[in-house]
Amino acid sequence: MTVTGPVWVQGQVIVKSNVEINLTGPKGKIVLADGTINLDSNVSSTPVGNAYLLFISSYTLYPSPSPTPTPGPGSHFCDTAAINISNNTSNILFYALNGCLAISNNATFTGAVVGEKITVSNNSHIKYDANLINAAFDITQAGGWQIASFKQD
Numbered sequence: 001m002t003v004t005g006p007v008w009v010q011g012q013v014i015v016k017s018n019v020e021i022n023l024t025g026p027k028g029k030i031v032l033a034d035g036t037i038n039l040d041s042n043v044s045s046t047p048v049g050n051a052y053l054l055f056i057s058s059y060t061l062y063p064s065p066s067p068t069p070t071p072g073p074g075s076h077f078c079d080t081a082a083i084n085i086s087n088n089t090s091n092i093l094f095y096a097l098n099g100c101l102a103i104s105n106n107a108t109f110t111g112a113v114v115g116e117k118i119t120v121s122n123n124s125h126i127k128y129d130a131n132l133i134n135a136a137f138d139i140t141q142a143g144g145w146q147i148a149s150f151k152q153d
Contacts, residue, residue: 003053009033013055014040021045021053021092028052028093028137035059036080037094041087041105050134052111053092057082060098078102078119085109091129 002022012035015021021043023029028051031037037057045053059082082099090110094101101115107124112132120126 003029003031005029007031009035011035013037013057015043016040018042019044023048023051023053026051026136028054028135030054030056030137032056033059036082036084038084039086039089039092042089043092044088044090045092047091047131050131050136052132052135052137054095054135054137055083055092056095056097057099058097061100078117081119083113083115085113093132093135 001019002024004024006029009031011033013031013033015038017040019042023045026049031053033056035057036059037055061080078100081102082096083094083101085094085101085103085107086105087107089107093112094114096115098116100117100119101113102119102121103109103113103124103126104119104121105124106122108127109125110127111129113126
């Protein structure tokens with residue numbers, strides 16, 4: 001699959017196993033969905049210089065604005081994650097604006113994840129790609145935006 005510009009999805013995004021997502025041009029591409037985003041195993045994207053693929057989900061289980069998540073037993077905040085990542089996903093960025101991001105199934109994920117809450121389970125690993133500090137994205141042909149800084153705590 002090749003992404004040549006921004007993609008807006010009204011609904012759910014599902015990427016099945018063993019998919020390579022290619023990019024065109026010198027800037028990264030954004031896939032924005034108002035539903036959940038689910039990636040099965042072995043989904044990858046090869047960056048082109050500073051161009052990476054960014055998946056953004058605005059899905060939330062709660063009405064907007066979402067309440068502050070309550071940690072601990074009985075919390076239902078992550079019952080339906082905005083973004084689900086399975087095994088061996090690489091070179092992709094994920095951002096769950098108001099929801100949970102779940103990494104599972106012995107996943108080895110390389111890239112970056114940002115969410116209101118992030119769950120990592122079943123012997124999964126996250127490896128931050130240090131090259132993301134220079135990532136740049138196009139929103140339109142006339143302009144775009146760039147990540148000015150990224151801090152990992």
